[in-house]
Amino acid sequence: MLKDLIEKHLLEVQKPSRYIGGEVGSIVKDRSRIDVRFAFCFPDTYDIGMSHLGMKILYSLTNERENYWCERCFAPGEDFEAVMRENNIPLYALESLDPIRDFDFIGFTMQYELSYTNVLNMLDLAGIPVFACERTQELTQIVIAGGPCVCNPEPLADFFDLFVLGEGEEVNLELMDLYHELKKQGASRDDFLRRASQIEGVYVPKFYNYKYKEDGTIERIDVSDGAPEIIRKRIIRDFDKVYYPENFVVPFTEIVQDRVSVEVLRGCIRGCRFCQAGFIYRPFREKHTETICKEVKALCENTGYDEVSLASLSTSDHSEIDPMLTQLLDYTVSERINLSLPSLRVDNFSESLLEKIKKVRKSGLTFAAEGGTQRLRDVINKNVSEEEIMNTCRIAFEGGYSSVKLYFMMGLPTETDEDIVGIAELANRIIDLYYSIENRPKGRGVQISISCATFVPKPFTPFQFEPQDTREMIEHKQKLLLDSVKTKKIKVSYHNPDVSLLEVILAKGDRRLCKVIYTAWKKGCKFDSWDEYFHFDRWLKAFEECGIDTSFYANRRFDYDEILPWDHFDYLVTKEFLIRENKTAHQSKTTPNCRLRCSGCGVNKKVGRECF
Amino acid sequence: MIRVRATFEKCGRARYISHLDLNRCMLRIFRRSRLPIWYTEGFNPHPYYSFALALSLGFESCCEILDFNLNEDIPFDEIKDRLNAVMPEGMRIISVAEQKQKITAITEAEYSFSLLSSDADRLYDDINALLALPEILMEKKTKKGIKTVDIKPSIKIMSCEKSGDSVNMSIRLPAGTQTNFNPTLFTDALKNMSGVDFEVPIIRRTGIFCENNEIFS
Numbered sequence: 082m083l084k085d086l087i088e089k090h091l092l093e094v095q096k097p098s099r100y101i102g103g104e105v106g107s108i109v110k111d112r113s114r115i116d117v118r119f120a121f122c123f124p125d126t127y128d129i130g131m132s133h134l135g136m137k138i139l140y141s142l143t144n145e146r147e148n149y150w151c152e153r154c155f156a157p158g159e160d161f162e163a164v165m166r167e168n169n170i171p172l173y174a175l176e177s178l179d180p181i182r183d184f185d186f187i188g189f190t191m192q193y194e195l196s197y198t199n200v201l202n203m204l205d206l207a208g209i210p211v212f213a214c215e216r217t218q219e220l221t222q223i224v225i226a227g228g229p230c231v232c233n234p235e236p237l238a239d240f241f242d243l244f245v246l247g248e249g250e251e252v253n254l255e256l257m258d259l260y261h262e263l264k265k266q267g268a269s270r271d272d273f274l275r276r277a278s279q280i281e282g283v284y285v286p287k288f289y290n291y292k293y294k295e296d297g298t299i300e301r302i303d304v305s306d307g308a309p310e311i312i313r314k315r316i317i318r319d320f321d322k323v324y325y326p327e328n329f330v331v332p333f334t335e336i337v338q339d340r341v342s343v344e345v346l347r348g349c350i351r352g353c354r355f356c357q358a359g360f361i362y363r364p365f366r367e368k369h370t371e372t373i374c375k376e377v378k379a380l381c382e383n384t385g386y387d388e389v390s391l392a393s394l395s396t397s398d399h400s401e402i403d404p405m406l407t408q409l410l411d412y413t414v415s416e417r418i419n420l421s422l423p424s425l426r427v428d429n430f431s432e433s434l435l436e437k438i439k440k441v442r443k444s445g446l447t448f449a450a451e452g453g454t455q456r457l458r459d460v461i462n463k464n465v466s467e468e469e470i471m472n473t474c475r476i477a478f479e480g481g482y483s484s485v486k487l488y489f490m491m492g493l494p495t496e497t498d499e500d501i502v503g504i505a506e507l508a509n510r511i512i513d514l515y516y517s518i519e520n521r522p523k524g525r526g527v528q529i530s531i532s533c534a535t536f537v538p539k540p541f542t543p544f545q546f547e548p549q550d551t552r553e554m555i556e557h558k559q560k561l562l563l564d565s566v567k568t569k570k571i572k573v574s575y576h577n578p579d580v581s582l583l584e585v586i587l588a589k590g591d592r593r594l595c596k597v598i599y600t601a602w603k604k605g606c607k608f609d610s611w612d613e614y615f616h617f618d619r620w621l622k623a624f625e626e627c628g629i630d631t632s633f634y635a636n637r638r639f640d641y642d643e644i645l646p647w648d649h650f651d652y653l654v655t656k657e658f659l660i661r662e663n664k665t666a667h668q669s670k671t672t673p674n675c676r677l678r679c680s681g682c683g684v685n686k687k688v689g690r691e692c693f
Numbered sequence: 694m695i696r697v698r699a700t701f702e703k704c705g706r707a708r709y710i711s712h713l714d715l716n717r718c719m720l721r722i723f724r725r726s727r728l729p730i731w732y733t734e735g736f737n738p739h740p741y742y743s744f745a746l747a748l749s750l751g752f753e754s755c756c757e758i759l760d761f762n763l764n765e766d767i768p769f770d771e772i773k774d775r776l777n778a779v780m781p782e783g784m785r786i787i788s789v790a791e792q793k794q795k796i797t798a799i800t801e802a803e804y805s806f807s808l809l810s811s812d813a814d815r816l817y818d819d820i821n822a823l824l825a826l827p828e829i830l831m832e833k834k835t836k837k838g839i840k841t842v843d844i845k846p847s848i849k850i851m852s853c854e855k856s857g858d859s860v861n862m863s864i865r866l867p868a869g870t871q872t873n874f875n876p877t878l879f880t881d882a883l884k885n886m887s888g889v890d891f892e893v894p895i896i897r898r899t900g901i902f903c904e905n906n907e908i909f910s
Contacts, residue, residue, distance in 0.1 A: 089894075091709060092751040098714060103706035103782045105721070331721060333714045333781075385721030385779070417732070 084178045086170055094161045098333040099127035102175035106330040106384065107153075108144045109176050116148040117257045117264075120174045120181040122189045124199035125610070127155040131330070132338035134392055135190055135228065139249055141326035149257055152176040152184075153330070156199045156608075157206070165206060172207035182208045185260060186223050188253075189241075191230035194587035195580070195610035197237060200226075201602040204240070211599065213242050213287065218269045223260065227253075231284075232314075232361050233540040233647040236587050238286035239595035242270070243277055245284075246650060247314030248347075250324055252282045278308040282315035289649070291592055297633055299591065299644040313651040316688070320347055320366035325376050328383040340388035340421070341380040345373050345405070349394040350675035352682075354462045354666050355451070355490065357539040358394055360654050363684045364692045365398075365675060370405040377409060381418055388419040396422055398676075403433065446477050449488040452496075453503030459669045460495050462543075462662075467507070474511050478518050484528040485511060491558050491575065492536040492550035494666060501558050504531060505565035512570055529571045533562065535581035539588050540647045541654060543662030546639045549585045551632075552578050579617040583609065586634045591646035594634075597627045655683035694731055695766050698792040698910070699759045699776070703748060707783025708895070712747040718781065719759065725779035728772060731762035745796050745909070746868055746901060749875060752804075754898035758909065760792055793910050794903060799869035803851060803900040804876040807859040808883075810891035817855045819887035820862075824850065831878050844878050868901065 091097040112118075121140055123130025130136065136153070143151035152174035157165060164170070171180040181187055187209065189200050204211045209222055216222055226237065227245040234244045245252055256277060263273050278285040288308035292300040304310055317323045329341065348365035349358065368376075377389055389409075399405060406422075413420045450470060452458040458465060474485060489504050508529045515527040535555055538547040550558070555578040566573055587594065600623035608614035624631055639645060641660050648656065658681060665672060672680050675692060679685065685692050703710070710718060723730045723740060732738040745758035763772070769789040776786045810816045823829065829845040849865040866874040880893050901909040 096711075097750070098709040098711070101706050101709050105725075105779070105781045333710045333718055335714070335717070381724075382727075383725070385724035387720070387724060417738070 082178075083170065083173055083180065086168060087173075087178065090164045090168060090170075093164060095158060096128075096334045099155070100157065100161060100175075102153075102178065104330050104332055106328045107176055108140075108150075110144075110150045112150070112177060112179070114148065115150045117150075117186070117261050118184040119143055119149065119151040119186040119188060119253075119257065120154045120184045121151055122154040122181070122187060122200075122203060123156070124189055124191070124196040124203060125156055125608070126158055127332070128334065128336045130155045131332050131336045133190065133192065134342050134344065135249070137326055137329050137342075138324070139253060140330070141328065142250060142324045143253065143257070145324075146254065146257075148261075149254075150176070154181055154203070156203055159608075159614075162202075162206065172203055180207065182222060185221060185264075186225060186257065189224075189226045189228075191226050191228040191234075191237070193610060194230060194584050197587060197598050198602040198606045198609055200237070200240060201599065202607045212239055214239070216242070216270065218271065220260070220264055220268055220270055220273055223270070223273070225256070229357065229361060230588075232357070232650060232652055233588065233590075234284065234286065235592045235646040236590040236594035236598060238592045239599075241286065242274060243283055243285045245315070246282045246312055246652075248317050249315070250317055252280060252315045255280055256283065275306050275308075278306065281313055284312045284650070286592075293593075297630075298640075299646065301644070302649055311649055311651050313687075314361075314653065316364070316653070317347075317366075318688075321368050321372055325372075327376075327379040329380060329386075331384045331386070338390070339386075340390050340419075341377065341384060341386045342390050342392045343373055343376045343380065344368070344392045345396060346393045346399050350398055351395060351464070352462055352662070352672055352674060352680065353451070354460075354543040354662055355493065355536060355538075357542050360541050360659075360682075361652050362394065363653055363682065364688055367399055367401075370401045370408055373405060374408050374412065378412060381416065387417060388421065389413060390421045390423060392423075446482055446484075447486040447488065448473065450507065451488065451490050452493060453489060453500045453505075453507055456669050457493060457496060457500045457503070459671050460666050461490075461493055462666065462671050464671055464674065467510075470507070471510070471514055474514055475518065478515055478521050478527075481522055483515070483522045483525045484530070486530040486532065487511075489531060489533045490536045491533050491562075492555055492581075494536075494544060494547045495669070496550075496558075498558075498561055501561045502565045504533070504562055505567075505571070508566070508571045509568070512568070527570055531562075531566075531571060531573045533559070533573065533575035535576050535578050537581050537585045537588060540645070541652050541659070543659045543666055545589070545645065545659060546641065546663055548636045548638050549582065551636055552582065555581075577612070577615070580609075580615060582631065582635055583617070583620055586631055589639075589646070590634050593627075593629060597623050597629055600626055651687075653682075653684040653687050658682045695763050696792045697761055697763060697769070697772060697789055699761070699773070699789045700787045700910075701757045701759060702755045702785045702787055703757055703783065704753045704755070705783035707781060708751055708753050710781075710784075711750045712744070715744070715748075722776060722779055722781075723761075726775045728767070728775055729764040731764050743796075745799060746802065746873075748898060749877070749896075752896045752898060755787070756898060756901050758796075758901060760796070790910065797870050798903040799901055799909050800867065800904055801849070801865045801902050802868035802898055803863060803865045803902065804896055805861070805863045805899050806876065806880075806893050806896045807861050808880070808891045808893055809859045810889050811858065812889050813855055813858050813860055816887060816889045816891055817853075817860050819889060820853060820860060820883060823883055823886050824848070829882050831882055833874075833878065844874060844882065847872075847874055848879060863899065865900075865902070 140151050143149050154174045173180050201211045210216050223242050225243050226241050227249050231244045274285045277283050288306045290303040294300045346367045348363045350365050353359050451463045512527055538544045601620050604619040606619050730740045733741050742761035748754050773786045773789045828843045830841050831844050832839050833842045847867050851863040853862045876896055903909050
């Protein structure tokens, strides 16, 4: 049995409890009574993957069906991978400890571009052909993917049988039902894929054939096998009633998000022009306070966690935020549970809200200002004024805080040296503000941490057309920022620009990148999001060998009328809207948030109802 | 408030729960059981519970000790049942009782294991030869760094029998707040000395004792 072989070597590796299952809340079924088996794979290690909320939802949801069994599977750490390869242990799922190659579905969630090579590595470890075209015609081992990255799945197209666009709560079960039905009829893989392509939200890449122009851009996409020309993402219409688990798998080892997490809203009203999540998760939908409280209570009682976090893109945009927090705090305080609230925005950070947060935590305050000058913040539609930032900092300082963390991006469209210097100047003004406050924390200096990411233009944002700054431009800006900071009260950290370059290529790339990903993986690339495993030299070699010019994807402006690799996907937001927003950005004009005024992104028309 | 001592088993997949993780795991077990666990007073109140001895990662045990306080007087059997209802696979409360002895009374612990070898006869002889040596010097990691210790006087062989391809042993070693010897010190000494290849699949702690061979309770 595989279990014995695993156990024989488990004590040779770090944190063995990650590889053996048996956690409280994990769901074990009798395999002889199961019709369809689903391996939910997260292409990173257990500690990271177990923190992913989407997996928790879809895991519990699928397992509600008696005859379906969803199990978890993660990328093994380097030490355990070596053990697996040496002892011929195939990649297995944690509930049954059965090899995932024997499963009906092998489903990956694609959360970030830098996990792509891990998919290939996991398929290889499982003994499943990495290329979809090399898999058997038999109806088994359907390799699928979902998650935000599949809004442009083309760089992954050769490795997957199909992609699920949008929210998976309904469509996953529809796919499994179809599979179950066709399996009984003895259908082939292609039969299944043809039928699956008719389900809304399902994209079968092999039915779409790309023709390129001489200049490298896309000429047209030929569709075969009756598959739809345009694939629309799936959404849950009644978000308040959507399935939410009453229990989580509670890991033994500490994971990144080791707490109960309850989703309070989906979508975002803000429309920050760089933010992919802000567009691809539309429309904005909320859960009622009662639903949220009920879910928090059930999860705390069933898991035994003493910490809860509210998950959303912008929690303070919930229309019932004040009563919600009041009601939640009643429960959490009496049960000695910590409540944490990530994703708070600067502009609606009220004094009463701060009072409530102070009851539950005393850690640092983090603000995403994103741009150093008002002009640039207007360009990116981060509707936050300096006055609001200052006001919030004042409330925070008067409330006893003495350190503030500020997030910025570098390399934003239209950005000049002035905007970079503006970051340091903004920080300086926050320091001055601190010392001008009479009742500031006594005997403590102020500490401003500036964290600077490199801007990565992403599909389905108004900036999808934008080029990324070249490495030289970024290095110049990084140096300029360091030179502009003249006090030890400000700490600056920034990202490796090579990582951001790879990210933009994988995000905006087309099907020709499949062979680059394959080549890079063959050269040993995996865990690209981990500093210690990131080998840019190997990637550059892979690009070179495959004859791919990185600047074509990274540093070129995509024309408005160019066919983009993701143009045949309908994420409800129209391309016309994105173009309009792009033009508005270049005029340094802002667009109000959706609650103030509808900007006509197209979502409400397609969904057939108003957003609010 | 009542002071309670639970004896529990940690077997099967639960043996991969490290001591640090066990702490967190126990907290969640208490919360799931909804037992009125007593919290420490002071600036940062936290539920009070403690394990008598740490168990090495990978070891099984049928005699782990967990002390905790409850705010209400609840029958021992009910405490046991409520905890067992929410325990992870491989962990089980065997008994709940009052705390008789102090943790500091612990002097030794007993471990059982099998040594598997294709040449069990020679291995058996080597074990006896090892134990006949005047001293067995081993390097031991302590808080102050690596120290060389003579483990010979501390090893109490409770049983040692040959059976087919294995030698089954039961030994007692110093344990408690003062000195703790891990049974791997013994098996490593044997590995260093013997030319026979062997494997020790699972080490199991089978008893915790005080002075005069009294079972700790």
